[in-house]
Amino acid sequence: MAVQLALRLDGEIISADSRQVFRGMNLGTGKDLDEYTVGNRQIPYHLIDIRDAGEEYSVYQFQNDFRKAYEAIRIAGHTPILCGGTGMYIDSIVTGYRLPDAPIDVNYRHQLESYSDEELTQRLAKYIKLHNHTDTETRERLLRALEIQEFQQSHPDAFQSIPPLQHLIIGLRLPREVVVDRIGIRLRQRLQNGMIDEVRRLIDNGVPKERLLRYGLEYKNITYYLQGLCSYEEMYERLFTDIRRFSKRQMTWFRHMERRGIVIHWVDGLQDKDRLAQEIVALYKEL
């Protein structure tokens, strides 16, 4: 649909997807790069294939990369279309997260080494309200969270944010059964098209297994399978339910955004592609 809109609005697509940024991760992230070519037209896209698989990437970098892509598209006089994916990434643009420009601080981490996780958690609690265990579950995240807070204390003005953008948010509404159905079909297709080989290739190219496990879903479950930790059937079932649950969590995130007052225009995703595109273009023109 993003491609359809780009065709009609002289648009360029910015991917809001935390994993499509990585090269070599194609089937597992559902890049569908061939869909960007329509007839003899090639729709430009951004923030896909901009990092090597295995590298770290985060909202901070996404915001940064987004801004560059956005400005380039604007300068060219085209329409930016953000499409995804990762709820928090979209939110970081729409809400304009203020993120401190905190580098990895080896010295600071060294200082923290001798403290226990509990002590560090208490320390972090002095800076921020601990909403859940996201920041304190693993030491790595805990250190990073502290590092960011510490940096913010000493550099109150060094943060990055996105200026308010005029935007229209479109959500495609589909019955749950249709979503589940499509997830299954798509999963089988991708397995047939070599998704397992893709993961094997990443491993052969030296992407650490722990990293693949953290990418989740396809990369996690297929890595388990390739390590002989589960059968093909178990992998398939596990993956299928994981993707179903993920798609549910996406909806939870979008509802969360709406609850905070962000308007999402939900359109009927079942209707004909052209009519749907027309409907969205009409909404856009009203802006």
Place this chain on the structure above:
RNA sequence: GGGGGAGUCGCAUAGCGGCAAUUGCAACAGACUGUAAAUCUGUCCUCUUCGGAGUUCAUUGGUUCGAGUCCAAUCUCCCCCA
């Protein structure tokens, strides 16, 4: 035909006289500002004015103050011997 075992809330499991009933999965809902396709939380027989109320453990009877638990019959399924 003979012998043995089993039927519990979507699925799988616990339960051995005091139980709305254990645990896992799924499902549903939620949180979320640097791993976010990650990570974590809650609900899950029905109704509820959240105190409780009403129905449950294949079916029907029985024993008992009290039955998912014991007994009998019936139905269904599994295993072994023929």
